[in-house]
Amino acid sequence: MNNFTFQNTTKIIFGKDTEGQVGHELKKHGKRVLLVYGGGSIKKTGLYDKIVKSLNDNDIYHTELYGVVPNPRVSLVREGIKLCRNEKIDFILAVGGGSVIDTAKGIAIGVPYDGDVWDFYDGSVQIETALPIGVVLTIPAAGSEASSSSVLTNEDGWYKLGTGSDLIRPKFAILNPELTYTLPPYQTANGASDIMAHVMERYFTNTKDVDFTDRLCEATLKTVISNVPTAIAEPDNYAARAEIMWAGTIAHNDLLGTGRDQDWASHNIEHELSAIYDVAHGAGLAVIFPAWMKYVYKHNVDRFAQFAVRVFNVDYDFNNPDKTALEGIERLKQFFTSIGLPITLEQLGIEDNRFEEMADKCTNGGKMELGGLVKLNKEDIIEIYKLAKK
Numbered sequence: 001m002n003n004f005t006f007q008n009t010t011k012i013i014f015g016k017d018t019e020g021q022v023g024h025e026l027k028k029h030g031k032r033v034l035l036v037y038g039g040g041s042i043k044k045t046g047l048y049d050k051i052v053k054s055l056n057d058n059d060i061y062h063t064e065l066y067g068v069v070p071n072p073r074v075s076l077v078r079e080g081i082k083l084c085r086n087e088k089i090d091f092i093l094a095v096g097g098g099s100v101i102d103t104a105k106g107i108a109i110g111v112p113y114d115g116d117v118w119d120f121y122d123g124s125v126q127i128e129t130a131l132p133i134g135v136v137l138t139i140p141a142a143g144s145e146a147s148s149s150s151v152l153t154n155e156d157g158w159y160k161l162g163t164g165s166d167l168i169r170p171k172f173a174i175l176n177p178e179l180t181y182t183l184p185p186y187q188t189a190n191g192a193s194d195i196m197a198h199v200m201e202r203y204f205t206n207t208k209d210v211d212f213t214d215r216l217c218e219a220t221l222k223t224v225i226s227n228v229p230t231a232i233a234e235p236d237n238y239a240a241r242a243e244i245m246w247a248g249t250i251a252h253n254d255l256l257g258t259g260r261d262q263d264w265a266s267h268n269i270e271h272e273l274s275a276i277y278d279v280a281h282g283a284g285l286a287v288i289f290p291a292w293m294k295y296v297y298k299h300n301v302d303r304f305a306q307f308a309v310r311v312f313n314v315d316y317d318f319n320n321p322d323k324t325a326l327e328g329i330e331r332l333k334q335f336f337t338s339i340g341l342p343i344t345l346e347q348l349g350i351e352d353n354r355f356e357e358m359a360d361k362c363t364n365g366g367k368m369e370l371g372g373l374v375k376l377n378k379e380d381i382i383e384i385y386k387l388a389k390k
């Protein structure tokens with residue numbers, strides 16, 4: 001096990017009706033709030049009214065920024081920064097999913113910074129200060145409610161890049177599984193794929209003696225695998241929604257990665273799909289992750305065989321561990337298919353071959369390699385896109 005420091009400061013408030021606590025919780029941190037939300041699901045579900053009431057009841061001033069789209073754009077973040085400066089905002093409240101939270105985080109770092117906020121995302125400056133953020137989560141998926149990162153898309157060139165710092169971990173995240181009853185099956189499935197990918201990016205490692213975190217990862221994966229079909233069949237099944245929601249936060253709050261090298265190639269390879277084709281992140285991962293696994297499994301067959309046996313109950317073939325590893329990948333694809341996700345680029349509706357361009361972008365013109373388990377160069381990444389084609 002590697003040395004590590006672990007500190008996650010996000011306060012989690014979990015359970016039924018907890019969104020009513022938002023004003024009370026928020027007034028510990030701010031008085032003038034920017035409320036950020038997406039395309040309107042929170043208005044349809046009535047959540048918006050509850051949030052506004054709780055803010056009013058606690059004498060908190062608020063103004064709004066709405067219209068955040070999946071694969072959120074930096075242009076809206078720039079608008080939010082201006083609004084915050086004009087209105088002297090001291091706290092950002094995100095009500096929604098990863099896209100809304102990442103927009104809120106972008107605004108939070110942009111307000112106190114003199115330059116353009118994209119500087120943080122292209123890596124030219126580091127985060128040194130940020131406005132505080134709070135979250136009311138409506139979709140378990142990105143894990144942004146307790147993560148230290150934000151991912152935005154720049155329409156100028158269609159780059160999707162992330163930035164990170166402990167300074168942008170939300171002060172609190174309110175998680176009421178009831179708020180996820182209205183998720184359509186496809187969004188529930190996208191969320192599941194993203195949650196699983198966050199675990200697998202940490203699970204597939206060459207670090208030795210990490211049995212405790214291996215087991216935590218496996219438990220998280222098995223929880224998602226067993227509860228997502230239930231949540232899709234019975235959208236208002238509280239027990240299933242609650243298991244998925246808590247698993248989604250744990251998958252990406254850094255606990256599962258303690259003491260181990262991590263991979264993250266699949267996420268970077270997927271971000272190019274979301275940037276260029278505007279596909280949902282979770283759906284893109286369901287296509288890319290199995291292709292990445294097929295491409296790299298021979299570098300650590302034991303680990304892929306362990307995944308197959310412990311997560312998907314595959315019988316270990318002592319004469320042929322490769323077969324066991326491959327069966328695990330097959331079962332993962334079957335699971336994704338069973339919950340309605342695409343597993344090929346064609347199923348995702350991507351028929352052309354912009355593989356060279358995407359591989360070039362995610363390796364910064366071929367200058368960077370991706371991945372912790374295996375270092376992948378631009379040519380490797382093109383091969384993974386080809387494997388994902390059909």
Ligand code: NZQ
Pocket residue numbers: 037038039040041042068069070071072096097098099100102138139140141142143144147148149150151179180181182183184187190191194252267281282
């Ligand atoms: O915009 P509205 O109308 O609210 O609809 C949203 C949106 O269309 C809808 N939705 C959310 N909650 C709902 C609901 N519909 C009905 N009922 C509800 N309760 O779901 C759609 C997707 O929302 P989005 O926020 O885009 O989903 P998700 O949470 O999957 O976020 C994806 C984004 O997070 C980034 C991804 O790259 C992607 O841009 N990620 C952020 C990470 C981080 N900051 O730590 C890590 C992840 O790896 C990921 O990259």
Ligand code: ZN
Pocket residue numbers: 142194197198267281
């Ligand atoms: Zn993700």
